[in-house]
Amino acid sequence: MCSQELIVVTDSVLTYEELSSIKNISDKSNTSICIITLKKISNKETRYEGVADSVLWIDNSKFTINQIKAWLIDYIFVSNPLVVFFYTSRLCNLLASFIAAKLKTGIIVNCIDVEYKNGEFLYTRTAMNSSSIVKIKFNNNNTQIVTVLSFTSKKHNSFCCDKKRKTIFSNVNKEVLCSSNIFNNTMIYPDKNYSEEQFFNQNNIYIDVGYGAKDILEDIYHFANKINATIGTTKKMVDCGFIDEKYLIGQSGRIIDSRLCISIGTSGQLQHVVGIIQSKTIVAINSDPTAEIFKYCDFGIACRVEKIIGELNYMFSLMD
């Protein structure tokens, strides 16, 4: 019987890889798993069965952020879990920050790995403009609040669920959620629906699009479709409005560990490279042969990106 609880808060459906990591941590630390999904899910979400002890879901389109925040504060305060992992999205990041501040627990953000050693958790994240990897631990015995980019450094080869573990699904309804009133300090934010789709799938190929490729986005999307690759991008592209924020890779976005990452027109700034460096093979295309990205890739070509993408599109259309 597990004495303490590990809570996972997410606003998307967790991938099998993420669930494997969570289960691994839970087994090592002898904790039970409670998954709180800020998204309407089916009561028969099979991937959670045998992994989580309980699954709570909230339809976030029906509530404001402040309401969800107040309920979560109450819930975490009462259940006093060992750790709360917030899987990184904008909504989860905000909730984690406010909850940590209100419960005075402290917070470690954007973790890329977690270890359980000698009875304590060690969290890994990047710092100093992504040039350093830092291991941090909590100083006290309070609940540990952590936001997670992804736990990708240690692979768990197979996804195994515990068939004896009975998963209880329950919906947090309006009566329960709106009864929480502990939180006075409000966040002023235009109300909008934050539910996000699971936009990053399990594809093995990523196309990482940088500012140098801003003029040939259509060609790149066409190429990505052809090879069934997922698009990722840099902060500059997001800031300039070329690609949506949900595709952001790097310190403020996702960390990927694909089989192949094709980096097109990215300069190779550290805060972005940290997001792709775990990929098995990195290929770079950039017109500037002195670009930093060439320090982090396995092979590359210094030439105009549109030439290469045009050529690749042509090659793959011939193969069809």
Add this chain to the structure above:
Amino acid sequence: MKPIHNARNHQNNVQSGFSINPYDLFALKTICEIKKKEEITLSIISMGPLNSLETLTRCLHYGADKGYLISDKKLSLSDTFKTGQVLGFASKKCGMCDYYIFGNKSIDGETGQVGIVFSTIMDLPIILDITHILRVNEDGITLLNKYGEEVFAPLHSVIVMSKESTCDYLTFYNLKKTIRQPIVFSLYDINYYSDNDVRTKVVNIKDQLKTRYCVFCTKEEFIVKICNLIRS
């Protein structure tokens, strides 16, 4: 105030080894612009070692009216929670303000938590992701966030600016007209006596990402290699 790191070169204040955080710098410049048109008082509160005093003076050169530095040996290894707490106590000591403006995040830790901790401790509403200040009225300020939405900030709220400015350039006129100096407070001065407010502790720092050896290819080689990789 942040130690200058090799990875990100800022133009300012290299002698002292400290720079103004680019997010804070943007906020400072924006407020100083408004200050030219509206009658407002701008105070800067910062936390750091005494070496960073020169950088705080620089903020006064930009047009801030008052500068306060919270400096104490007990503040070493502070995490975001403690920083937020200390700034909360310091702001109470310096007198309550109509608006508290924060930069989005620091350039070393990049956690973006201090403004949130501060707003929670002070029990003030917070407005995040602001890129522009549109209008200043008696009732409040109209802001624009990075999603292009207008947000109204009532009096007594915390505003977090999420745009950065790396161009720290002062004119001779600015340098000449400022005679004020920042005031240094210890934790005792701001009535902060707690010793165990650091919630997290860094146990290990490893430098640098591993670089790889890049093989430059010709166009033909590149196409063949990439096709093989994609199809494998």
